[in-house]
Amino acid sequence: MTTRRKVRILRLSWPVEPGTFAALLNGGAAALEADPWFARLLGHLRASNPLGDFGHYQAVAEVAPCWELFKPAASAQPTLGEPGETQVSTNLMVTIHVPFETPDDLFEGLLSTLVAEHPWEVPVIELSEAELLVR
Numbered sequence: 001m002t003t004r005r006k007v008r009i010l011r012l013s014w015p016v017e018p019g020t021f022a023a024l025l026n027g028g029a030a031a032l033e034a035d036p037w038f039a040r041l042l043g044h045l046r047a048s049n050p051l052g053d054f055g056h057y058q059a060v061a062e063v064a065p066c067w068e069l070f071k072p073a074a075s076a077q078p079t080l081g082e083p084g085e086t087q088v089s090t091n092l093m094v095t096i097h098v099p100f101e102t103p104d105d106l107f108e109g110l111l112s113t114l115v116a117e118h119p120w121e122v123p124v125i126e127l128s129e130a131e132l133l134v135r
Contacts, residue, residue: 004131006100008107010051012114013068013091013124014041015080021090025065032063040117041094049110050102062095068124079119097132 016024016035023031032038045051045059052060068089072078081087098107115123 003134005134006129006131007097008100008102009126009128009130010094010096010098010111010114011126011128012041012094012096012118013066014038014094015068015089015091015119018090021065021092024092037119038092040119041114044110044113044117045096050098050106051110052096053099054097060097064093066091066093077121079121100129 014037016032016038020031020035020038032042045061052058054060068091069086070078070081070089071086072081072083074083076083078087080089098110111125111127114125118125
């Protein structure tokens with residue numbers, strides 16, 4: 001019989017250096033450890049908290065390559081590119097599941113930390129709820 005487990009899902013568009021991105025596309029996952037932007041996220045994922053908690057497995061995250069297109073407004077202070085110029089950013093789309101029963105104050109603290117650590121002026125972090133199938 002299959003059971004269900006309620007979770008909150010964080011989906012983060014997180015930038016990485018172009019060299020890190022290229023290394024990942026060629027199978028060099030170790031490049032994530034040295035990436036100045038992604039190492040920050042890894043530190044929070046690996047800390048003692050419910051980010052990526054799958055019971056017998058901890059710090060679980062799905063990572064997929066992606067590119068983000070954007071054009072900063074004149075009033076922006078972009079981390080990458082210049083205001084008024086279209087930019088392409090090499091990113092990773094990171095999906096992290098958090099147990100639904102995580103206390104709200106702890107969960108809100110984790111969200112605040114991720115927003116603060118995100119290198120962009122306007123982070124792209126989506127929050128949703130779902131059920132996972134469990135054996």
